[in-house]
Amino acid sequence: MFVVGLTGGIGSGKTAATDYLTTLGVTIVDADLASRVVVEPGKPALKAIAERFGDHVIAEDGALDRRALREIVFADPDALKALEGITHPAIGQELRNQIAASKSPYTVLVSPLLFETSQKELVHRTLVIDAPAELQVKRTMARDHVPEEQVAAIMKAQLERTKRLDQADDVVENHGSLEKLHGELDVLHKLYLELADNHF
Ligand code: ATP
Numbered sequence: 001m002f003v004v005g006l007t008g009g010i011g012s013g014k015t016a017a018t019d020y021l022t023t024l025g026v027t028i029v030d031a032d033l034a035s036r037v038v039v040e041p042g043k044p045a046l047k048a049i050a051e052r053f054g055d056h057v058i059a060e061d062g063a064l065d066r067r068a069l070r071e072i073v074f075a076d077p078d079a080l081k082a083l084e085g086i087t088h089p090a091i092g093q094e095l096r097n098q099i100a101a102s103k104s105p106y107t108v109l110v111s112p113l114l115f116e117t118s119q120k121e122l123v124h125r126t127l128v129i130d131a132p133a134e135l136q137v138k139r140t141m142a143r144d145h146v147p148e149e150q151v152a153a154i155m156k157a158q159l160e161r162t163k164r165l166d167q168a169d170d171v172v173e174n175h176g177s178l179e180k181l182h183g184e185l186d187v188l189h190k191l192y193l194e195l196a197d198n199h200f
Helices: 016-022 031-037 042-053 068-074 079-102 118-122 135-142 149-155 159-166 178-197
Strands: 001-009 027-030 107-110 125-130 170-171
Touching: 001 016, 001 118, 016 107, 016 125, 016 178, 027 031, 027 079, 027 149, 031 079, 031 107, 031 135, 042 068, 042 079, 079 107, 079 118, 125 159, 125 178, 135 149, 170 178
Parallel strands: 001 107, 001 125, 027 107, 125 170
Antiparallel strands: none
């Protein structure tokens, strides 16, 4: 299966892009969603987290208490490493399963952490959705009703824009209308269909 990894900073338009690719019949595998699936009650990763961090990170209904866990790993890099040692392999396996189950001509793996994790090893080509920082802030504030400082803090923690662009095979500049975004994706979709055809 030919896999395109799609990434970009907060509010760049990853979801706007994958929503459109879905309408073209492309299967989207979402790393954010997979990261939640692997810690659902009954899943091995949740059990491993409880064993490592204690039962107080499990809420009464059996679900992961994300806030309790966040408080532990926030100020403790070793704890964060241990957590990622549990979650990253589980997410990787979930993504591989979903990619294997895809029936579309090619599959898009969308992940905000594509370049920062071993998820990049799952893809054959990378597409960055890029937008100017001011627009990322404006769009995210309007979408999530959050203050500018909060968006700026998340952007600071994310990979630098230039580093992301350096690693991209393809870049869509999403600073115009949605129609313009769709038009650029139409061109790439044709290219990816061709690449998928020649991929064994
Ligand atoms: P996150 O990383 O936070 O999940 P994202 O990269 O998925 O963000 P989107 O949710 O797709 O970003 O876009 C952010 C907001 O900007 C959304 O409300 C979306 O509808 C809007 N948006 C995206 N692209 C455009 C565009 N070209 N024109 C107008 N609005 C846009």
